Amino acid sequence: MSNSELMSIGAFAQRSGLTPSALRFYADSGLLAPAETDSVSGYRYYSGDQVVRASVLRRLREIGMPLAAVAAVFEAGAGEAARLVDEHVAKVVGDAALAQRQAAGIKCVLGGDLPAVPVAVLKGPVLADAVEQVLTASVDEPGLPVLAGLRIETSPEAVTLTATDRYRLSTRTLVPAGPPGQTWAGTVSGDELRVAVAGIRRSALVRVEATPQGIRLRVADGADRYCRLLAEEFPDHRLMLASLGEVTTRVTVAKEVLLRALEEHPGERIALHVADAAVDVVSAGDEAPGDEAPGDEAPGDEKPGEEGTRIRLPAAVSGRALQVWFALTTLYPAVSTAIGPDLMLDLRGGDQPVTIRSADRGDFTTLAMPIKPDHSV
Template sequence: MDDELLSIGSFARRVGLTPSALRFYDDCGVLPPAHVDAVTGYRYYSPDQERRAVLLRRLRAAGVPLPEVGVVLDGTAEQARAVLTAHARRAQDVAAAAQSAIGEVLRSLPGGERRTLARVGGAELSSAVRQVAPSVASGVEFPVLRCVLVELDDQEVRLVATDRYRLAVRTLRPTFTEGAAARLVVDVAELTGIASWALPLAEVDIEVDEHGARLHGEGRSRTLPTAGGTFPDYRLILDGLPTPQIRLITDRSTLRTALQDATGPVVLRTEDQRLVVTDRDGNSVSHPAVHTGPPLRIAFDPAVLVPALEAGVGPDVLLEVSAPDRPVVVRSADQGSFTTLVMPVRTR
């Protein structure tokens, strides 16, 4: 390997990006590393890539969507100019924030109408629905668990789903908000249809008022039907999690493949920086892993853990374990805005 190549940490410091962002841009094909170690999977970058990385950071800081970033980086000067001009025109909407703020004050006066509004990317909203939907319950014992909780406040839009064995939370950062916080309970089937509708839209406004909830984007609107019932207080679960004693990072796809064909509960254990997966019949496979903390031995139902792995992003998955009988936090190593809690099972 070329001695001039930089580790992902060193390159990240040079160009002002985080290592997780560099892994994400590698996954998207926008900024692949110059070299990937075939054994460790570590990424290395060339100094010649610094200019591209800095330009990428500046474009993302300006809010340029990733597909348009690719056009600026790899297209002609004319294409880049057209994309940036169009984005600048859209950015003028930010100037309307002052008018919206004044409108909110006016609506708060006696006789005014209360409204909550949050603006998010259409593809982001669609992705969030796809990630949390597998954690929705399929039975009828608790109808509210067949729904997704949608929370809006002045900083985040959160989608939450649980079937009592899993808890999935995806956080979105809105580009614009106004009004008070709002909570909506939406049937997962309705929300899945909304996700397909929102996918091609650059931006989607989620609007909530006394008349109900709606989504708007590119001149089109769609009603967001809400359901009754009280959604469980997921924050009590998250706040009650003990400090993890074990952290394990491994290849997400490899672990998913090992679990998909497993029969019955599977046992995960660590052995010399490797993860060993053993099914009920005693069949075992192992692959490399980065393990910190005491030795790990924990069991899962594959039907519960596999969907959590499939909903992740990027090549790696991070498992945070506090105890073999407590919920395990499953995170995407490249996407800190999505978290799943998965309950382990008992074995003999």
Template sequence: MPNSELMPIGVFAQRSGLTSSALRFYADSGLLRPAEVDLVTGYRYYDVDQVARAITLRRLREIAMPLAAVEAVLGTGADEAVRLLDEHVAKIVGDATAARQKAAVIKSTLGGNMPGLLIATLKGPVLADAVEQVLTATAHEPGMAVLAGLHIEASDEAIALTATDRYRLSTRTLVPARPAEQTWAGTVDGNDIRAAVADIRRSAEVRVEGVPHGVRLRMPEREDRHCRIRPEEFPDHQLMLASLGEATTRATVAKDLLLRALEEHPGEHLTLHITDHSVSVRPPNGEHPGIPLSATVTGEALQIRFEMTTLYPAVSTAIGPDVMLDMRGHDQPVTIRSADRGDLTTLAMPIKFDHSA
């Protein structure tokens, strides 16, 4: 007779989240043998100490881990188990990326292998830099997948890349070697184009073409890369840009010095204190005066507060040794760009002035 502390297979199935048939399979495969089997009835019984192993086994199978790998994880120490899990997830992610790319290729050829609409021809290293700079303003947010995308607008004069996470908006304008055949706009999947950056950077020239359901990147002596188009509507950033008022305070400061001050700042929130000849990074509560950085300032003195995660990426991606900040008051977007090159521009939203750290 079974021990009264043992559970029949039905009860154990409920405790572990595994079905009775799955438990029989794992018993036969040696991954989770019952603690006792009634020799007369064949009923299987499990010990309470086996519940944790059963739950872990179920979770491993839920992420599609093969039985051999499951056995290895269950039979090793925590550090090795973590390594095996990371290895398995990396393979899944790699397989998913490859599948997305192959699906994009298939979709682009469903209408026949016709030449794509020329969006622009650009220097590969320049396009790669622009993509990486602008993509810092993306966000993976449930329900708003378009915020992870890179919006592309092409005309006969320029191509503009834009991304936003609603707290930052980064845009860079590039002059193509060969312009678009007609105006074009679409939002490319951020993960797809991010995965193509290494190939883009190693190509002297990249031809960006519009194809059904996506964008095709054609590079000499390299396989074409395909990026999906996001179906969601991109936020109306042009309206926001057009509604910006004139700057009331402008500060130009050395980029490296400002970044160092931000890196040394201990909190998640900060105040930029702008006076006649300096910019300093201070705690929001004003308990420490901060270190003044020499700056060229015109307009009104100002205190403006930011999340570190909003301001730092906006400053770090600016081009050139000096960064220019155009401010319109403590509660309006700040325009951040290079002091001598304006083709990369970032808008950064401040936080409420009564926000405490």
């Protein structure tokens, strides 16, 4: 059908994704008038030229934009229209965040009579930082809501936070700042914890209490935060940690140097080639160092291969030479969230998880899953 041909309201509804009743409503609202209306029968006809406008109208309404704002978008130029859409989305996001904060407060009040068990006392700024660090390994995945959660495990001696997106697993252990708590474990909503972070950070001490439905975070300003428990079972991360193979290669490298190499490297899939006293960040076409011995190039020098790039970094290396491939989206956040100026990487082979942690602190650890040399997961 050419754009100049007319179609019935039913046919146009099928092409545009709008129902006939919605088309009548938008016609009466002045947002999408028919191309022609039969003066005798009153039948409405639309042209192919109107499909794009109808589709945009439908999508604007799907994101909750009011009719007056939709009209303003259609009347504006491209740049102004984009600004109006951004302005609407920002308002929706802000309203949702406000609703989330208010809902947490309401649940706290409603749950005031629920039995609460004190499980830990932690320093607020330390807990806030730990939550943000560990939650970088979470993900919103349809059908697996538990991957967006944070696993909390407490004992009288420590509180451990864990998150995983199946390609990374991050865990941090905190030392309680108050009297010994109780042994408890649960997976709580990561989104609700993110909302609570600002209040947690401003409180010198945070008292964590467990209820049958979630955790209550008692903070200094008296506006307690509440985060619900997720019903789904968290992945058996302890089994994965316990089943890790023997470390065959250990690397100590400056965090900022490695991070800068990952930022500057053009590849989306890269490999770490470890040998002697250097780590080469390489890509396809340059999968192994050239004939030069490590040290012949200045640290951080970039060397293009026939189809790839190699960036050499100084490092302390023990164990056998090894090359491991990663997706940048897995390796970069694992490096960027690590604690301290120097990182220790424990490698177990090209197809085994790599442990990334501070060279002098062991309370925050990330496991990063490699990809196969052919770039498949």
